[in-house]
Amino acid sequence: MNLEKILAISGKPGLYALKVQTRTGFVAESLVDGKKVTVSLKSNVSLLSEISIYTYEGEKPLAEVMKLIADKEDKGPAISHKEDNATLLAYFKEVLPNYDEDRVYPSDIKKILNWYNMLQGKGLVTDLAPAAAESAEETPVLEEEKKAAEKKVAEKKPAAKKTAKAEEE
Incomplete structure (x- = not known):
């Protein structure tokens, strides 16, 4: 999942x-x-796939942030979301050093760590993958299907024109 x-x-x-x-x-x-x-x-x-974290360079998808936490913790549980704010901020700075400190609040970090620990507890952390990688795998298939559909439409159009000309004669 x-x-x-x-x-x-x-x-x-x-x-x-x-x-x-x-x-x-x-x-x-x-x-x-x-x-x-x-x-x-x-x-x-x-x-969760639509949530992003503000960084100084732009936005980072939550899946990538959770993958960074999983890599840091070797797919184990992260620190508790109930730690004090200073501990949470220091931990998150280790995980994502370039997060925007003005727009990412301690409450956001608490949610992220709580969600990560829930997913890790259910064994879903190993399955976390950025959506971009999955959509990149699906793109060639979708492109082939799109081209095949366009080809079918193109084949039908000339046939329809021929029957219209035949009716006129």
Whole structure:
């Protein structure tokens, strides 16, 4: 599993795995206790794959930051998110030295470490991969399918024109 199907739902603790999409929202399963919840479209939901961390050079996807934490901890648990702010800031500075200290708050670091430890506890850290690498693997297949579809459309157009000319004669 990657971060594509992992959700953070505002007002609900923990992380959730997206299971099924419905007409009025979707069903998600808690990674903490395994309970399924129905979430409406009105809820404030964030896909972890869409979250980025501010750095001085731009934004870094959360998947890459979590991979850096996993590399630092040798895929083991990180420090607790309940540590004091100075400890959290020093730890995060080791993981991501160029993060923007003005725009990344201690509360953000607490969330990231809490999420990482949840995913690590479920054994999902080894499966973390940046979405860009996966989409790069899928791109050639999509390009081939797109070209094949364009070819079919191009083949059908001349045939349609020939029948229209035949009807005129």
